[in-house]
Every structure is written in structure tokens, then in C-alpha cells.
Amino acid sequence: MAQTVDYWYNQIITKVNGDEVLSDLDHTSAVADYKLWAYIIAYVAWTIDVLFDFRDANVQDVLATKKPHTEKWYRDLALRFQYGQALIPDTDQYLNVGLDASQIAAQKIITQAAVKENDDGSMRIKVVKLLDGDYAQLSDAEILAFKAYIADTKDAGVRINIDSLPPDALKLVIDIFYDPLVLDGTGARIDGNATTPVNDAIKAYLKALKFNGEFAKTRLSDQLQSVDGVVLVGILSAQSQYGIRPFTEIDERVIPDAGYLRVTDDGFTINYRAYA
Structure with a gap:
């Protein structure tokens, strides 16, 4: 980065003041000839400094256009x-x-x-x-x-x-052990605040996944156990499908071919079992 004119001027004056031969020069006058020459040289040094900065920026731009893209x-x-x-x-x-x-x-x-x-x-x-x-x-x-x-x-x-593809399809078979004080046998909240809190949590998990990110059964299970009224979760089956290929069982985790997963219309099989 280019130094200022004052920087170069002060560098010159400091050298003059510390030189035995030049120490007798008039240091008090602001318009002494050697100070004017010092300012001229400082300005030239600053100009060269700036030109080198421009040159460096130009070289960096050229390199950026030439290197292979990531x-x-x-x-x-x-x-x-x-x-x-x-x-x-x-x-x-x-x-x-x-x-x-x-x-x-x-x-x-x-x-x-x-x-x-x-x-x-x-x-x-x-x-x-x-x-x-x-x-x-x-x-x-x-x-x-x-x-x-x-x-x-x-x-x-x-x-x-x-x-640019439609989502990979997901089918789930899940056992939900629920607290009968909070949820009923259909999975709805007894207080009426939500009719399908488990289904909603599954959809929220899928939508929150990073695009082209990893679906993991354990992480889904963790999210479901955070639903109020859910005591235990058992994921009995999780299958995914892309394109016209058949559904295949997910071995704990999968990155969807389309970059994202969505549950099919008939993809939820949730067995609600009261936790005694």
C-alpha cells in the first residue's frame, strides 16, 4: 500500500537532520531550499508508490481471470x-x-x-x-x-x-410413543393447538436441510423427540427415490439426487402408541 507524501518527506528530513555534513542547514525556515527539494522528492516517491499499487492490482486482476475456476x-x-x-x-x-x-x-x-x-x-x-x-x-x-x-x-x-429436478421422494414408517396427557391416538394435541405436530416436524426438518445436504435418520429422530408430547421415536423404515428408479432403503443417511427431499402424498405411516 502506498505511503503518503508526508511519510516520504519526514523520512528525508530525518535523514538530513541526522547527517553530520548536512546538520548545519537551516532547520527553522519552512521554505528553506533543501526542504522544498525534499518535498519534491517525497512527491515523486509517493507517485512511484501509487503506480506500483496500480500495477499490483492490475496483475492480481489478470491472475484472477487466468486461474482455473473452482x-x-x-x-x-x-x-x-x-x-x-x-x-x-x-x-x-x-x-x-x-x-x-x-x-x-x-x-x-x-x-x-x-x-x-x-x-x-x-x-x-x-x-x-x-x-x-x-x-x-x-x-x-x-x-x-x-x-x-x-x-x-x-x-x-x-x-x-x-x-433442475423435482424433489427426491421419501417414505417413512415410524413408531411414535406419545404422552397421552398431551397427544391423542391420532397424534393431535389434546389442547387443540396442532392436529399433526409430528408430520409438521418432519416437513420442517426436510425444508430446513441445506440444499444438496445430507438427510440422516438419527437427526430426524432427534427433531421428532423435541415435539411436545413425543416420548420415544422408532424409525422402522426410511426409503428414498429419485427419477423413475425404485424406492431404496436409506442406510442412516443419504444426499438426495435432486438436492432436496419431500415426503410423498402416501409417504407417512405413523403408528401412535401410548407411552405407559
Whole structure:
């Protein structure tokens, strides 16, 4: 970082004052010739300092454009996508002339993105938008525009697979041992404050999971045991499904292929058993 003119001036004056040959110079006059020359030299030194700073910043910018991009860079790139907006030619930036902050935010439809390098060196990008407060896949038109955006901005030679999928399906079979002073045999609160507190807790757990994060049966069980009136939890079965593949039993944990899990319409099998 460049030093100030005063810094260099004081460095020169300190050297002059400490020099045996120059110690007889007039130190009291603010306009002594050597002080004026000292200021000129200090200004030159400051100018060179600033030029070196500019040069260093330029070199860093060049290095940033030349180094290979990381998975995080591609994730950030995906989140910057604006639906319905053209890029500045030969860049990954939008012109956004005449758009205010709220209009730009409305065009940024991708809420979550996850990037992973595959074993063959290609990359996979998963993206979703937010619809009615929950994750949802992009429409055909939206995914087409996003693929064109990635094709225009990715590194040359990098193979990228792009997915925006419906959620992986989840089926659960659970034993709930409940306190009969708080819950009834259907799982509803006796005081009427909630009719399906266990189901609500399961949905809340799934929605709270980080996109492309790990579902774990133990963590789900912990969350359910925090529900008022639930004494013990037994997860008898937890199965997931993606695409048209069959449901498979989850061995404690799974990362959903779509990046998120949701319980199917018939996915809850909850056996309520009073805890004596």
C-alpha cells in the first residue's frame, strides 16, 4: 500500500537532520531550499508508490481471470443468473441498464445451486427456484435460458451437466410413543393447538436441510423427540427415490439426487402408541 507524501518527506528530513555534513542547514525556515527539494522528492516517491499499487492490482486482476475456476465460482455464477436479461458480449456480466435493485432481484430466479465435479472430470450443476415458499424445479423455458447462460460463461473445454429436478421422494414408517396427557391416538394435541405436530416436524426438518445436504435418520429422530408430547421415536423404515428408479432403503443417511427431499402424498405411516 502506498505511503503518503508526508511519510516520504519526514523520512528525508530525518535523514538530513541526522547527517553530520548536512546538520548545519537551516532547520527553522519552512521554505528553506533543501526542504522544498525534499518535498519534491517525497512527491515523486509517493507517485512511484501509487503506480506500483496500480500495477499490483492490475496483475492480481489478470491472475484472477487466468486461474482455473473452482466449484464455488460456478455456484456463484449460477446464482447470478438473470432470467430474461442479455449478457454484455464476451463477459459473464449483465448490463442492467434502466433496472433497479428490485427488478434485478426478481430476475434472479435461482434460489439454490450445488456444483460437484464428477469422476470423469465433468461438472454437474443442480439448481432450483423458490415457488410458494418451497424449492421447485425450473420450467422448460427457464432451464433452456440457464443452459445458454452457462454455455456463454463457462471455461472453454469444461463439460457441464445441468439439472433442475423435482424433489427426491421419501417414505417413512415410524413408531411414535406419545404422552397421552398431551397427544391423542391420532397424534393431535389434546389442547387443540396442532392436529399433526409430528408430520409438521418432519416437513420442517426436510425444508430446513441445506440444499444438496445430507438427510440422516438419527437427526430426524432427534427433531421428532423435541415435539411436545413425543416420548420415544422408532424409525422402522426410511426409503428414498429419485427419477423413475425404485424406492431404496436409506442406510442412516443419504444426499438426495435432486438436492432436496419431500415426503410423498402416501409417504407417512405413523403408528401412535401410548407411552405407559
